Amino acid sequence: MEKEFKDYMKLLYKIRRDKFTRTALNRAVKSFRIKRDEALKAFPHVEEEKKKLQETKDFVINHFDDFIEKTEKSVKTMHGNFHFAKDKDEALKILKGITGTGKTIVKGKSITSEEIDMNENLEKWGNTVYETDLGEFIVQNLKSRPMHILAPAVNIPKEKVAELFSKIANRELPPDPKKLTEFAREYLRDKYMEADIGISGANAITADTGSVFLFENEGNIRFATNAPDVHVVFSGIEKILPTLSDGFRLLEVVSRYAGYLAMTYVSIVSGPSKTGDIEKTIVYGAHGPREFHVILYDSGRSEVAKDPVLAPILRCVRCGACMYECAIYPITTGYWGYKYMGGIGIPWTACISGGVEKAAPMAFTCTLCGRCVKYCPMEIDVPEIVQEIREKLYKEGLVPPFIKNMVETVMKDGVPY
Ligand code: SF4
Known part of the structure; x- marks a missing residue:
């Protein structure tokens, strides 16, 4: 788990430094936001x-x-x-x-x-x-x-x-x-x-x-x-x-x-x-x-449909709006993901395609900022669901050691490092 998490973080840092990805994403996010705002303004109903x-x-x-x-x-x-x-x-x-x-x-x-x-x-x-x-x-x-x-x-x-x-x-x-x-x-x-x-x-x-x-x-x-x-x-x-x-x-x-x-x-x-x-x-x-x-x-x-916290992920209509508003996605693109990417990709990876272990690095990368909820037409509370998945990962002993150590240090010394 530790190695997987470290490799994953290395990949994200590498992508963050990739000027081609940054250029493409900057262009895409800017253009998407303008178009979405225009479309919603034109059809308020x-x-x-x-x-x-x-x-x-x-x-x-x-x-x-x-x-x-x-x-x-x-x-x-x-x-x-x-x-x-x-x-x-x-x-x-x-x-x-x-x-x-x-x-x-x-x-x-x-x-x-x-x-x-x-x-x-x-x-x-x-x-x-x-x-x-x-x-x-x-x-x-x-x-x-x-x-x-x-x-x-x-x-x-x-x-x-x-x-x-x-x-x-x-x-x-x-x-x-x-x-x-x-x-x-x-x-x-x-x-x-x-x-x-x-x-x-x-x-x-x-x-x-x-x-x-x-x-x-x-x-x-x-x-x-x-x-x-x-x-x-x-x-x-x-x-x-x-x-x-x-x-x-x-x-x-x-x-x-x-x-x-x-x-x-x-x-x-x-x-x-x-x-x-x-x-x-x-x-x-x-x-x-x-x-x-x-x-x-x-x-x-x-099975997901029977779980009151997770079930809302099935509302997702795949509009993609959340990803352009995410704090992490515009830096990492779909590399912050397995088959499904971004914040909503965390529960989809954990519960539908990949398994909870594959979702672990993704779950601990989310900042829980909640911007995705604001821009999601289905109002899926991704941060709440991510917390639930973190809980599950904790119970299954799947918290990356790096994160675990950090939490313990905070509890002990009040600072992460
Ligand atoms: S904004 Fe909501 S409905 Fe659209 S892709 Fe994201 S989670 Fe799914």
Whole structure:
């Protein structure tokens, strides 16, 4: 534990000194705050909407079993295939059953897929995977991992992206975001049509209709989920909302807190494509996918739902707003994290993906300043939850010795060193 904690602190100090990361983060934080404030000012009713959404999410969290059952029924009614995976092994078994081997797969951004190391496993089974979100495409080609929930490559400055894309393109590309985006667009265009399978996450799945809400700005998710023959949705159970109308409320809240007046694209997918144009006979598999799969993933979520202190973490709508306001995140980016990063990443690491031991260094890096609560639309009290996790770590003897010694010195001498 001591070595792990020291290595982790060394990594954070190293990142703090990395001028590329600092430059990229300074630009991103400044730009995000302006955009979010403008969006919230333009649509003040979002404050009321977010309260209603909090209540709805709490209701679902308290009745997961019922809502999973309803969602299954609705997905099947819409001629989709429903799967439930209680843990990583089950999720991978289901996924392998759908994808098999030798397939070309295009993917939309999904932090949940990181929980099961989806790309690594798909490739291990002999498939070729293309991340299509620009940030994820950068991360995939850098062989790195997402550093923010919404902006996976937030820590990479344009100069580094130009270097990377120049290597892929085999020609010199300038550090100009417009030109770099143009290159990614050209490169990925054919991949959508070649792909056998498209995989996406979900912003929401509505229990009443089995519909999957997908919010995006780039347009890649539309291609990735519409062009291939098979669309697979991989989503945590916390994404379930009772009704279609709740999905639209979520859209308003997430968009504004993520700093957008509106998302460019909103797709609502309810089953495979179909037509009734010939004698009103319904035929499944028209222009879009012929097969539609929803994999709902638990991995500890239903257990967390039973704990009154931890349950609010399942409200998280992944808007990413908290990270830009955090005291630590703008210095460390997602290196202050495992699969999930930042303050909210601490309980997600401890309870959902990674385990309490992996969360220990993160939990003891948090300053408990509470700025994240102020800017979180779901008003998740991360500092309170982090205290709970520290308590758990203490009981399990997982407090890093460096911290333990410091506390003992304070108790004895009144000063930390
Ligand atoms: S914790 Fe709150 S602010 Fe942070 S990503 Fe989740 S919903 Fe957004």
